[in-house]
Amino acid sequence: MTTEFQKKYVGIITTLIGAILGIIGTWILFVLSYEPLQAAMLLPPSQGGVGTDAIAIIFLPIVGDLAIIGGVLYAVSAVGFYSDTEWAFPLAVIANVISLQASFWPFIPAITVGQPPVFLLIFIPNLLIYFGLIRFVGEINWFRTILALIVGIAFVMSFMNGVASTKHIFDVIEGRMASGGPIYVISQRINWIAAFGYAATTVGILLFHKNEWIRFVGLGAAILAILGGMPLAIINSIEKGGEISMFFFAPILSIPLFIIFIWSPLWQQLVTFSEKI
DSSP states (O other): OOOHHHHHHHHHHHHHHHHHIIIIIHHHHHHHHHHHHHHHHHSOGGGTSOSOOHIIIIIHHHHHHHHHHHHHHHHHHHHHHHTTOTTHHHHHHHHHHHHHHHHHTTHHHHHHTTOOOTTHHHHHHHHHHHHIIIIIISOOOHHHHHHHHHHHHHHHHHHHHHHHHHHHHHHHHTTSOOSOHHHHHHHHHHHHHHHHHHHHHHHHHHHOTTOHHHHHHHHHHHHHHHHHHHHHHHHHHHHTTSOOOGGGHHHHHHHHHHHHHHOHHHHHHHHHHHTTO
16 A cells, blocks of 8 residues: 555656656757757658648647646646645646647657657656556556546547648648638637547546546537547548548547447446446
8 A cells, every 4th residue: 555655755756757847858859849840841742741830830839838837737736745735636637637738749740740759758758657646646546547548648639630620721721722621620629629628527537537527528528529520530531532531530539438428327337437446
């Protein structure tokens, strides 16, 4: 059995590591990777680029801000752990969810244009921090740990669909794509709202799993992710000549989550089961 002393100092150590990665690590990696990524994205598709730097200009700084905010929340939670406060662990969970999203997304555009996925240097430690915080400090069972992680993946994938929609909107405006504009426009914000809903559900499963609101927020997020992602995936696959689109990841992952959230007896059984293991 983990003692309170052990949990306190593991909490302090993991959140301090997260703070250093989120604040200092993000500054360093952003400065080193921003201009090379922007230049690589501006290359025409025939040279491995995408012909626009909209993603680098608009979203990389926003995600970088989120990573730094996550680092600051880690730092505050470290103080909370040191001071034996009740809010230290919940704040650390929120910081970790933000940090995982903010460190995972940047390596997608990087590998798309052949740049080093440097933000994996922050994402992988944050993933280890997740398991350290949830399993060791919070003593949350494996079932809820994995379920929250799956919902967190849906969070990241829905956010990616919103970002990719924006990129295709720029493609239509700048003449690189002849069709599909209205679908990308109407789906863009739907995917982001789904992402925020999944983020709240992820935190809820870890901290407030008995509350009924978690199921309904998750259900709404799943419906929005399916509605916002499936049309994008279909039209994008058609435009690519039948190639399977990355837009499919979020809506397909949302289908089993939809079933879990909409079926009240199943959700109750899962909640009861999670308390027994």
